[in-house]
Amino acid sequence: MSPVVKRKGERFTLPSKYLLFILTILCTVMMLVTFGTNVFNRPFNRVVGYVIVPFEQGIAKAGEWLSNRSDELVQIRTLLAENSALKEQVASLTEENTLLQQDKYELNELRGLLELDEEYGDYNKIGARIISRDSGNWYSSFVIDKGSNDGLADDMNVIAGGGLVGRITSVGPNWSRVTSIISDNSNVSGMTLATGDNLIVSGDLQLMAQGVISFSKLVDSQDAVVEGDKVVTSDISDKYLPNILIGYISTINKDTNNLTKSGYLTPVVDFEHLSEVLVITDKKQQIPSGGNTDGK
Structure with missing residues (x-):
């Protein structure tokens, strides 16, 4: 098998x-x-x-x-x-x-x-929100959300944070551009509130890094103006309404001509932090002749 x-x-x-x-x-x-x-x-x-x-x-x-x-x-x-x-x-x-x-x-x-x-209850005002600004750390020039449709016009004063911000320099239907008092080449005719002495406040963005702007042409023969005095817009300004607070004198220097003084003041407005402003719709009565035309 x-x-x-x-x-x-x-x-x-x-x-x-x-x-x-x-x-x-x-x-x-x-x-x-x-x-x-x-x-x-x-x-x-x-x-x-x-x-x-x-x-x-x-x-x-x-x-x-x-x-x-x-x-x-x-x-x-x-x-x-x-x-x-x-x-x-x-x-x-x-x-x-x-x-x-x-x-x-x-x-x-x-x-x-x-x-x-x-x-500033004597003035008519309208609130506005800032919608854009120029580059940089400061609100030297910015745009608000109100314009000619809301009754705004050039040279209307803008306030916020206790005092003067600037003025409207151009207007559209629903927007307006504001140039602030700290901008270069901006000049405001002011006066010391305590003595009524006139001076010129000039914007300077470089100085704003130190928190101040300059003033000049202060006539103070009595040496009555001291540091800490309030500075407001003057009656003789052709762009700004009177008695709006600008800031406080921080430094006073006697000029070489021994006739005038200059120095620095601290703005009352915080120009680094702004979001809402008030626009004064009342305009300063324009001086018919011989007035300043440089934004004072």
Whole structure:
């Protein structure tokens, strides 16, 4: 009889009768183990104790470890969800706080303008918001959101922050450009409030880096003007209404001619931070002849 050669690739199959025989043997062994627990008593129990018990303990510890890891995963998911919710809450509160700060700033601005409106109550005024400005750190020239459609015109005075900002120099239908008193080549005819002595306030953006602008042509033969005196627009200005606060004298120097004095003053307006202004719609009566034409 020729031997049976297993071909490559053929799967090994166990006949059903052999499989049934093996299962019968396994069942018999299991029955003997169960029966042996009572027959052999201690010797067999010891063997079982050495083999089965450590295995069961290992399974129990593994189950406990998996249970703990499962609980930790649940806690981590909960913490991640809470963390995400807290981040959203912080973002919402931060946005709300920013809006509140902005509202507070605008409220303070409006309060300041209201006080200014009351201080110069004799003049008709209209509020306006700054919508753009020239490059640089200072509001030397800027554009507001009101124009000829709102009744504004050239040379109307602009105030904010307690005093004089400048005047309108060009107007469109819904916008106006304001040139401030700190701009280069800007000149304002002023006077000291305490003594009534006249002087000329001149803009200088380089000086504004030190927080001051210059004044000149002060006639003070009695040496009555001192540092800290208020300077306001004078009655003889042809562009600016009288008695609008410009600033405070910080330095006084006697000129070489020994007739006049010059120096520096600190503007009352914060020209680094402006957002809202008031435009005085009343214009200074133009001098018919012989008046200044250089923006004084």
